[in-house]
Structure formats: C-alpha cells, structure tokens
Amino acid sequence: MAKELDGFHFEQNHGKAxxxxxxxxxxxxxxxxxxxxxxxxxxxxxxxxxxAYVRDDNSDIVATDTxxxxxxxxxxxxxxxxxxxxxxILLAKHFxxxxxxxxxxxxxxxxxxxxxxNLNGQxxxxxxxxxxxxxxxEAVVKKSGGLQLTSGIAGLSVLKTTQSGFEGFVRDKxxxxxxxxxxxxxTEVTAIWRYTYDSISSVPQKPLYFNExxxxxKNVVLSTFFGPPKEGVxxxxxxxxxxxxxxxxxxRFPDISSVRLKMPNIHFLPVNISTKDNTIVKFNDDVYLxxxxxxxxxxxxxxxxxxxx
Ligand SMILES: O=c1[nH]c(=O)c2[nH]c(=O)[nH]c2[nH]1
Numbered sequence: 001m002a003k004e005l006d007g008f009h010f011e012q013n014h015g016k017a018x019x020x021x022x023x024x025x026x027x028x029x030x031x032x033x034x035x036x037x038x039x040x041x042x043x044x045x046x047x048x049x050x051x052a053y054v055r056d057d058n059s060d061i062v063a064t065d066t067x068x069x070x071x072x073x074x075x076x077x078x079x080x081x082x083x084x085x086x087x088x089i090l091l092a093k094h095f096x097x098x099x100x101x102x103x104x105x106x107x108x109x110x111x112x113x114x115x116x117x118n119l120n121g122q123x124x125x126x127x128x129x130x131x132x133x134x135x136x137x138e139a140v141v142k143k144s145g146g147l148q149l150t151s152g153i154a155g156l157s158v159l160k161t162t163q164s165g166f167e168g169f170v171r172d173k174x175x176x177x178x179x180x181x182x183x184x185x186x187t188e189v190t191a192i193w194r195y196t197y198d199s200i201s202s203v204p205q206k207p208l209y210f211n212e213x214x215x216x217x218k219n220v221v222l223s224t225f226f227g228p229p230k231e232g233v234x235x236x237x238x239x240x241x242x243x244x245x246x247x248x249x250x251x252r253f254p255d256i257s258s259v260r261l262k263m264p265n266i267h268f269l270p271v272n273i274s275t276k277d278n279t280i281v282k283f284n285d286d287v288y289l290x291x292x293x294x295x296x297x298x299x300x301x302x303x304x305x306x307x308x309x
Pocket of ligand 1 (some may be wrong): 265
C-alpha cells in the first residue's frame with residue numbers, strides 16, 4: 001500500500017511466509033480412499049496500518065501469527081478436497097472481507113508432490129510417495145472481488161537423448177562451440193500461466209478444476225518437448241522448443257491468457273580424452289559429462305494481445 005509520508009513516497013505490506021499445512025480427507029467412516037495435500041503457504045496483506053510504522057500504534061495490524069492460524073482454521077473448514085488455487089482464493093478472499101483495513105491480499109502456495117502409490121497396478125488407498133515437479137499458484141484478491149490468478153509447474157526435469165541440435169548461431173573470434181544436429185537436450189522447466197478469470201465470481205466451480213488443468217498443461221509441455229514416442233520431434237534450439245510449448249498452451253487452453261517459461265539449457269558435454277600420442281576416449285554420441293553449471297538461461301513469455309503477464 002502506497003502513501004505520501006513526510007514528503008516521501010512510502011509503500012508497505014506484511015504477511016507470513018512458509019506456513020506449512022497438510023490436510024487429509026478421509027472417506028466417510030475412515031475406510032476406503034483417503035486423499036491428502038501438503039502446502040507451503042505465503043500470505044501478503046496490503047492494508048492501511050501506517051501508524052504502526054510512524055506512531056508505534058499497532059491497532060490496525062493483523063498479526064502475522066493470526067494469519068498463520070487462519071491457514072489452519074480454513075484448512076479445517078474445507079471438508080471437501082480442493083485445489084491449491086481454490087484454497088489460495090478462499091484465504092485471500094477471507095483476509096480482504098474480514099478486515100476493513102485490508103485492501104488486497106496475495107496468497108502463494110507451493111504444493112509438495114505427494115502422489116498416490118500404485119502397488120501391483122492397484123492404487124493404494126492411503127499410501128503416498130514423493131514425486132518431483134511441484135504445482136504452484138498465486139492468487140491476488142482485491143476487496144472488490146477482483147482477482148488475478150496464476151498457476152505454475154516448478155522443477156520439471158526433462159531430457160532427450162537425440163532429436164536436438166544447434167546450428168547457425170553467431171560465430172566470431174570468441175566462439176568455440178561446434179554446430180551440431182545431434183546432441184542431448186536437458187532442462188528443468190518452470191512454467192507460470194495466468195488465467196483469464198478476473199473476479200472471484202467468474203472462477204469455475206467444478207471441483208478440482210485447477211488440478212485437472214495443471215495435469216493437462218503438464219501433458220502439453222511434455223508432449224511438445226518430446227514429440228511422438230517413436231519418432232520424437234527435432235528441436236533446433238531451446239528457444240524454438242520453448243516457443244512451441246507456449247504456443248501450444250495458448251492454442252489449447254482458452255482460459256489461459258499468458259504463459260512464462262524458464263528453460264535452462266543443462267549441458268551434457270561430449271567426452272574426449274587424449275594424450276598427445278593417443279586417443280583414450282573418442283566421443284561418438286555416446287559418453288557425456290553431465291553438468292549443473294554453468295547452464296544456459298532461456299526465458300520467454302507469450303501472451304494474448306489483450307493480456308500481459
Ligand atoms: O538451444 C540452445 N540455445 C542457445 O542459445 C545456446 N547457446 C549455446 O551455447 N548452446 C545453445 N543451445
């Protein structure tokens with residue numbers, strides 16, 4: 001929240017970060033399928049509480065400890081399983097509706113990737129194991145009911161052993177990289193997409209709608225990155241593959257208005273070892289040195305004309 005203060009411009013907000021909560025939903029009577037989520041919740045409130053900064057008067061402050069408690073109260077009240085997006089909206093709406101001085105609230109959630117275990121092809125009723133990539137979301141809610149909603153995937157590590165190359169780039173006296181049509185391609189995808197829903201009342205009411213969307217988006221990312229199982233699809237650069245993913249997402253999902261992708265180029269370097277007299281290992285698209293750093297950093301946002309991330 002911004003204000004003129006003693007001839008200066010002042011902006012402030014406060015909140016609670018990394019409130020961890022797990023919620024279990026048990027079928028009636030406790031038998032049968034049980035489901036669970038584990039969330040790390042960040043809350044930021046924009047509220048009129050200037051007096052706390054300038055007059056040692058805390059009477060307008062919603063304590064961050066109260067924000068933390070609210071996460072547990074609201075989790076308790078959710079008797080049906082819901083998506084991280086729905087919980088973020090519900091919490092943010094609560095803070096703006098319940099406190100007169102709160103004008104807007106931001107709630108971010110990172111969901112831990114607990115997945116139901118399959119044993120001998122059978123889904124376990126109450127057994128979960130930790131997967132890899134994470135479902136993230138951020139809801140910004142105004143007192144008026146105005147909404148900005150984004151969701152994301154973090155840490156989706158993917159690699160293909162062929163169907164990737166990099167040619168025709170700038171060559172100058174600093175350039176050593178050979179051109180190639182055969183290399184490994186590895187990245188850790190971070191995707192953030194914005195939904196078109198601009199008010200709380202316009203959000204789809206279908207249960208777990210956003211979980212379904214998350215899985216659909218992940219599917220489009222994977223199928224565009226890899227191509228069909230047998231022949232795959234050639235990637236001329238990380239940039240080209242990144243753009244194809246973003247375009248596929250906007251063409252497929254009308255309720256997504258923009259997509260940001262980060263796709264670091266995680267290099268697998270050809271191994272060649274030789275002495276001045278003989279060759280010990282000669283690279284033949286077979287032995288690579290995996291690396292974490294340095295890595296290429298490639299990032300882009302694609303938006304519909306009327307929407308900006
Ligand atoms: O797909 C790539 N994009 C680049 O911008 C780049 N730069 C580089 O050295 N290798 C690659 N690969």
